[in-house]
Amino acid sequence: MLNSKRLTAIADYVAQGARVADIGSDHALLPIELVSRGTCPSAIAGEVNDGPLEAARRGIAAAGLGRVINARKGNGLEVLQPGEADTVTIAGMGGALIVSILEAGRQTGKLEGVSQLVLQPNVGEELVRSWLLEQGWLLAEESILEEDGKYYEIVHALRQADAAARNEAIYGGEPLLNNLTADDDRQLKLKLGPFLARSKQPVFIEKWRSELHKMKRIEAQIGQSVTEDASKRREAMAKEIKVIEEVLECTQTGMS
Structure with a gap:
């Protein structure tokens, strides 16, 4: 069981039976939790640095999950083959870095077959929302929590055929404040989170x-x-x- 409200909240968004790739997995705590609780039959833990990669491998071995969790070294989504995962989790990074990882993955086909993103930026949340909106991902859910004196936002996005229409309803619907222009209202929702601001x-x-x-x-x-x-x-x-x-x-x- 995870000793972290943040990681537990991220894990709760992952769909039953998902083939998950956790990018920047550090000690592989999230993949270990997802497989241990029976949410995922297998998982990939991606790390770019040797230290965290070895820590992930040790944690996976200690949990007895070496056959079902694969720790790989690589930059961002480079650790994936197209179609290998249907869910990607990225947590504990700045929003700009998360966006750069996703965009590089999009350009190289690494997001092919991925239908669910669970993202937890430490800062720059609006950058993540903007990228998701521009690339046609549905903003499905958001949550916010406090842990150890820090605030964390989690963004759950889905690849769906009706994403454009639903996003327009989310970002272009009822304004947060009546005195804002449509563009200012959209920018404010991207910054604060359209669901969080009404929560x-x-x-x-x-x-x-x-x-x-x-x-x-x-x-x-x-x-x-x-x-x-x-x-x-x-x-x-x-x-x-x-x-x-x-x-x-x-x-x-x-x-x-």
């Missing part, structure tokens, strides 16, 4: 209160500069802060 979860509010504190500190630092560029940056950040504060206010009002 009214205390952990979502806590995360964005913390983020607002950081943003206001940066805004104050920018304000110390008198250049035209700094003035524009501060104005843009002040606008973003105001919008996020309004979303949180609406969310809290909805909770009361």
Whole structure:
């Protein structure tokens, strides 16, 4: 059993019987859990660095799962053959790195046959959502949790024929705030998460209160500069802060 709320939440998204590839698997904790709980009959653990790869192999051997979990060395989705996995999990990386892995995999055919993505970016969540939207993946679910003083968002995406229409309903439907343009509303949903922003979860509010504190500190630092560029940056950040504060206010009002 995993001693991690984050990894447990990721594992819970993986469909029964999935052929999973965990990229950046580190100690292979997620593949070991998925096979041990009977979710996956087999799994691939991909690692680019020798240290984590050896740690993964030791963990797999200790769990007695060497015949069904294959630890492979390679950069991102290079460890896969097209059609070898139907589910890819990538966790604990920045959003930009996750996107670069997915895009490289898309361009080389490594995502062929993959119908489910479970992604947990540590930062840059909006980059992940943007890539999924651009590439026609359905944003199926999102979740947010706190563990050891850090906030984690998990994005679950599916490859479905009606993804474009359903994504349009998600990102182009009812706005988070009535005073936003359609484009600004879409950008805000990409940043906050369209499902999370409406979830009214205390952990979502806590995360964005913390983020607002950081943003206001940066805004104050920018304000110390008198250049035209700094003035524009501060104005843009002040606008973003105001919008996020309004979303949180609406969310809290909805909770009361």
